[in-house]
Amino acid sequence: MTREIGRLLTAMVTPFAADGAVDEARCGELARALLASGSDGLVLTGTTGECPTLNIEEQVRVWSAVRAAVGSDATLIGGASTNSTAESLEMVREGAGAGMNALMLTVPYYNKPSQEGLVRHFEVLAEATALPCILYNVPTRTALNMTAETSVRLAELPNIVGVKEASGDFAQIAEIIERTSDVDFRVWSGNDGDTLPLLAIGGYGVISVASHLVGRQIAAMIEAAVGGRADEAASIHRRLAPLVDALFIESNPTPLKFALNDLGFRAGPVRLPLMPPTAASAAAIRAELARHAIDLSIAV
Secondary structure (H helix, E strand, O other): OHHHOOOEEEEOOOOEOOOOOEOHHHHHHHHHHHHOOOOOEEEEOOOOOOHHHOOHHHHHHHHHHHHHHHOOOOEEEEEOOOOOHHHHHHHHHHOOOOOOOEEEEEOOOOOOOOHHHHHHHHHHHHHOOOOOEEEEEOHHHHOOOOOHHHHHHHOOOOOEEEEEEOOOOHHHHHHHHHHOOOOOOEEEEOOHHHHHHHHHOOOOEEEEOOHHHHHHHHHHHHHHHHOOOHHHHHHHHHHHHHHHHHOOOOOOOHHHHHHHHHHOOOOOOOOOOOOOOOHHHHHHHHHHHOOOOOOOOOOO
């Protein structure tokens, strides 16, 4: 099940029109371009897709529009959770009908449940769908870390197939990998800069932001790492590191959307409360873009 999801997944931005409305046509165009430039699959309406500012109807429309644009063979994962279990259930139940191959379920933010509350939250969501589910642990966004123990417990559920780990805690990540080695459970990096070290300790891949721009190069790094060509993988990692830093100079996806627009792909604005990058950040992003070959085919 998890092998079909792929090692390089792009956490896709949600293109908006100038007035801030979801641009479904551009969503489809971007999805096709990403799949053609190295991505094994796409995560829709996650953090990079500005899920906090999308209502449920908009999120489901994005899922359906992208599925219609890319056809039945592409791997699509829908970001399908909030900090409300009941509201998350509404999205989870829409996943299969909107053509999702899997769902991504994020640790609830703001209300800071106990670890037992996390287990029950994810159990309820996973039991409501036959789709594979990937957990998402991102403490910098949620103010709550999902512990290794909790991830290992949830890995026992048949359709919880992996976790996107953005904690940056490699002791925790290593424990998850070690304790789930006998089940069909994968660990994807949630931070572009952590991808190579995560692979080195047995992780599976990355759910990436930078792959919007350098997908083939990240795919080559993963292939080299998995194939035992450590020097080649390290060289690519070092070359891309400054670009990764530039893409997080302000809150994601502000720098990425600026980069896409600056390169000629109309991704539109970010929605409030996010703002365009400052002039200094924009200059830094533009300077770094000039240093790299861009893999995305830009369609204006």
